[in-house]
Amino acid sequence: MSRIGKNPVLIPEGVxxxxxxxxxxxxxxxxxxxWDSHPEINISEVDGELYVTRLTNSSAHRSLHGTTRQIINNMVLxxxxxxxxxxxINGVGYQAMVQGNRLKLQVGYSHDIYFDVPEGIKVTSDRSLIKVEGIDKQLVGTVAAKIRSFRKPEPYKGKGIRYRGEYVRSKQGKTVGE
Structure with a gap:
């Protein structure tokens, strides 16, 4: 049995x-x-907890078992x-501003980058800090990764967009001849 899949999903008050x-x-x-789960994965509710079970012990069902449980847990959370x-955002002149349902990024290019925020996601900005919020964990991560991809942190000066707390290894760079 899947170690993650056999744990019940606790349903908090108000859900x-x-x-x-x-x-x-x-x-x-x-x-x-x-969400539509796989037809051969059973979901049942008992005493305020959700249990996920699989029909057979095949490798496909084993892989779906833990994944289904975790997706449901993320939905509840x-x-x-x-x-x-x-x-x-690190860099001289680098900044972000929210304009309606668009995020405007100035990250060292000759032009501004406009990113349309998808439905269900809330983006707030404080010039050098961007916060992405939502109820869908996968969509929040995808939007954050897309914003980061506009200017990934570079290892020489550390300029770019990085996750809060992300460590970027810095390099020394070339030295001029002696």
């Missing part, structure tokens, strides 16, 4: 779960999410607490 065949809908104070990622 409602509705299971219909292989569709699961989770509703909480921050919003609602629904997302609608109750939400997820957030923070990005730091």
């Amino acid at each position: 409602k779960v509705k299971i219909q065949s292989n569709n699961i809908k989770v509703t909480g104070p921050k919003g609602s999410q629904d 997302g609608v109750s607490d939400g997820f957030a990622k923070e990005l730091e």
Whole structure:
């Protein structure tokens, strides 16, 4: 049995779960999410806990077992607490501003970069700090990675966009001849 898959998903106060065949809908104070699980993975609710079981012990079902449990757990955590990622901008003149539903980045190019924020994601900016928030963990991570990809941190001067707390190994650079 999967080590992760055999653990139950605890349902906190204020979160409602509705299971219909292989569709699961989770509703909480921050919003609602629904997801279609694999038809050969069973989801059941017992005493405020969700249990995920598989039909057979094949390798495909074993791999889906833990993944299904973790996706449901992330849905429950997302609608109750939400997820957030923070990005730091380092560099002279580098800054970010939120304009409506767009993020404007000035990160050393000859032009500004405009990023349309997808629905379900909230982006706030304090010039050198960007915070990405939402209830879908995968979407929050994808949006943060996309913003980071506009100017990845470079190892010589450390300029660029990095996750908060991310360590970027610095290099010495070339020395002029003697």
